[in-house]
Amino acid sequence: MALNEAPLGKTSEYPDRYNPELLFPVARDENRRRIGLADGRWPWFGEDLWQAWEVSWLRADGVPAVAWAEIRFPAASPSIIESKSLKLYLNSLNQAVFTSPEQVAEVVTRDLSSASGAAVQVTMLSVDEGDRAEGRPTGFDLIDGETLGDVTYHYAPESLATEAGDIVTESLCSHLLKSNCPVTGQPDWATLMIRYSGPKISRKGLLRYVVSFRQKQDFHEHCVETVFTDIMSRCAPEKLFVCARYTRRGGLDINPWRSTEPGDGAGARLIRQ
Numbered sequence: 001m002a003l004n005e006a007p008l009g010k011t012s013e014y015p016d017r018y019n020p021e022l023l024f025p026v027a028r029d030e031n032r033r034r035i036g037l038a039d040g041r042w043p044w045f046g047e048d049l050w051q052a053w054e055v056s057w058l059r060a061d062g063v064p065a066v067a068w069a070e071i072r073f074p075a076a077s078p079s080i081i082e083s084k085s086l087k088l089y090l091n092s093l094n095q096a097v098f099t100s101p102e103q104v105a106e107v108v109t110r111d112l113s114s115a116s117g118a119a120v121q122v123t124m125l126s127v128d129e130g131d132r133a134e135g136r137p138t139g140f141d142l143i144d145g146e147t148l149g150d151v152t153y154h155y156a157p158e159s160l161a162t163e164a165g166d167i168v169t170e171s172l173c174s175h176l177l178k179s180n181c182p183v184t185g186q187p188d189w190a191t192l193m194i195r196y197s198g199p200k201i202s203r204k205g206l207l208r209y210v211v212s213f214r215q216k217q218d219f220h221e222h223c224v225e226t227v228f229t230d231i232m233s234r235c236a237p238e239k240l241f242v243c244a245r246y247t248r249r250g251g252l253d254i255n256p257w258r259s260t261e262p263g264d265g266a267g268a269r270l271i272r273q
Contacts, residue, residue: 015092022089023115025079031222035229044228046075046258048221049266051273054251055090055124057104058097067101067124069108075258077118080221086112087250133269137193137245140173146207156212160234162199167238171195172203174210175272177244182217190220190244191270192227198237220246224256247272 015022029040037043050071059065073080089111098104101124112120136142152159177192192210194201209230213223228242241264243257253273255266 024085
């Protein structure tokens, strides 16, 4: 389906009955070819972790139940799900009757797997669960204090550079990633995490690169894959992990991670989420 047919940026009536046809898939392959992946496939590892904070349904006795959900889309899925369509879909559960949170998770898993073209993992969690948020990602050095003499607000992959010296292993982060929705133009804010082994990456150059996304229009998943492939091509690390934890919009936050290694993950929720 063409992106201009998506509900994003349009006035929508909120559904009052369960409707999986509200889900709007967006193919990944076009963006991946744009960043140099000729066959449109992701050759490394990763997933898109969504956190949905407005999940509700009816118990068998008619009393509402609430929860929040972790939804994990594999990076290998043929499609992402347009975020407003997922919000509308989740709202379509509000007046539906389910016997348990597990049944809700089973139905949502089935529908999202069908729409994205791959096996999706869904976990329902209690809103009584303790706070798991943290500020700066544990073990990551913040680069935001670097002084830049030359700042650009337009995508500048040429800012990435390495420094002479030994091979290093570093974990770096920045709270300054901002991009804009390609449909509505609304700002998307994130903390970017990068862990790598290889030639030492210039922190000034990396910060300039992060700031250069400030006017870039792209989806969350596409931005993370762009960062990953830019660092791979320009800095040639032996190992690389890139993750962005985005602030929530419309009750949803999206947290893509991509890695050369299979065992990575998005880590703990951050305070801005």
